[in-house]
Amino acid sequence: MDLVRADGQDPGAQSGAGVLETRLIDIGRERFARDVWGRAPLLTRRAGGFADLFSADAVDELISRRGLRTPFLRVAKDGSTFPDSSFTSPAGVGAAIGDQLDDTALWRRFAEGATLVLQALHRTWEPVADFSAALSGELGHPVQANAYITPPQNRGFDDHYDVHDVFVLQIEGTKRWILHEPVHPGPLRDQPWTDRRSAVAEAARGEAYLDVVLEPGDALYLPRGWLHAAQAQGAVSVHLTLGIHNWTRHGLAEQLAQEALALLAEDPEMRRSLPLGVDGPGGEIDTVRERLAAALAEADPTPRFHRTRRGQGRPAPLGPLAQLAAVQGLGPGSHVRLRGALEARLDGPRLSTRVGWLDFPETDLPSVSRLLDGEVHAAGDLGVELVERLLRAGVLVPCDQ
Known part of the structure; x- marks a missing residue:
């Protein structure tokens, strides 16, 4: 797989393009879908300014004035995540809930080199929420947004892979990203990197696929499964990560199987008890396979697909x-x-x-x-x-x- 470098506008890019083409890539949607999506990283230099989406001032506002609670923030340093109790506390009269962010505790952690991770910004910061909704509509996959705020010369997480695709948008400062090829391409949601910790560590010791410093306005696309680690350089780094929660063929197969099982539940023969004293599938498995195959051929997962899709997001705000x-x-x-x-x-x-x-x-x-x-x-x-x-x-x- 070759890294696709976006260093020129694709002549096939359509007019009236959405946020994918106008803000995140400059190779055109068709080329991105054909050569990049789910296949290879894409580095786009100077994709555009992202100050309209997020900023250092937004970080301070969210942490100090919005009364956020866990799990809207994580704190990590050198691969270890701090317990919530180390940066939360009650907020006083009328707001005594004990898991609200404690800005003093967070300042101390940050001053000691910890990375602050503001999670689910698609729910708490309007510009990011609007952008995420637009991107989700264009991609056809749910989008979440986190912000990572890292002190100079520090990193929050060791080499790992994500189980979703990401777009990294560098907001402020610079951050060095080191990428290695997957040890488990296209991981599913229940196949986290911790299940392959030793393979990840070994691969991370090899030659990097890409070693690059992101500057403000740069964007980096990473398919799920690609190993990465990032370290802030000479100033505080603020970047947005847009996580794409990919629909997969495996997920569609799950829904097809669920629909088939629902059909089999209406079949009296499939509800029949197995023979007395049965100690294995024995001769029953052929009948089950035959009827399951017939149910799979008849089942239509489309309604379940749309119900699940609707359940994975929220509608636009309503006053x-x-x-x-x-x-x-x-x-x-x-x-x-x-x-x-x-x-x-x-x-x-x-x-x-x-x-x-x-x-x-x-x-x-x-x-x-x-x-x-x-x-x-x-x-x-x-x-x-x-x-x-x-x-x-x-x-x-x-x-x-």
Whole structure:
């Protein structure tokens, strides 16, 4: 596998590109999908400034003023993670919950060389949340976001691999990344690097596949399984890691098997007890294989796939006061749009979303279909009663024209 270096705009890049092409890579989506995705690291120099997403000031704000609790932060140094109790405490009158971040304790850990890991920024920092949602929509895979803040000449974690793909976005300072090829390509979620600790350590002693210092504005893509370790250089390093929780063929096979088993549960022969005194599968296995194969051929994992996908994320934020005002002030001239990140699908008369499902009469289906384009619509063009129902359900949100 060759490292793909992004040092020129792919002439095939499409106009109107999303955040993948405009912010993270400069080789074009098609080339990325063909040559890079899940196959090789991609280094993109000066992908763009990321200060609009995150900054050192954002770190201080989150730690000192937002009342974050575990597990929204981890602290690590030289491969060891500190216990939560070493950097959390109650927050005083009216906020006595004991696992809130203690900024004084965190300052002391940081001054001693520990890396601070702000986790799930796709839930706690709006610019990162919006960016992650956009990237997830483009990739078709769930995205999470963490920030790593490392003091000069320190590192938080030893050589390891992740069980998800990542985009590393260097925000401030510089960080040296050393990459080695996988010892277990394409690991699944239940195949962490700790299961192959000795192989990882041995591979990390070999010649590096890539040894590079990331500077502000650089982006690095790593497929899951690639070994890596990173160390801050002469200043505090702040970088974002966007973790891509990949759908895999194995995951799809699991869902297909679950659907097949659900079908077999309705088969009286498959519910029949094995012979008395059975001490192994014996001659029963052929019958089971035959009926399982038939069920697999009949099973459709698509509905389960979409249910699982909807359960892996959250819809875009919804303000209850603004929503109530929209309902109370609704008229033909009111403007609405589909709430973001709903994973909405219309199957027959049923609209399934991350906030539940709704059935519609046939007369409403054309209007519901129009709403799925995500564009702004006037309530009078869709039907005020229909719009009110969808506003109350949290499927539509008000917007300005």
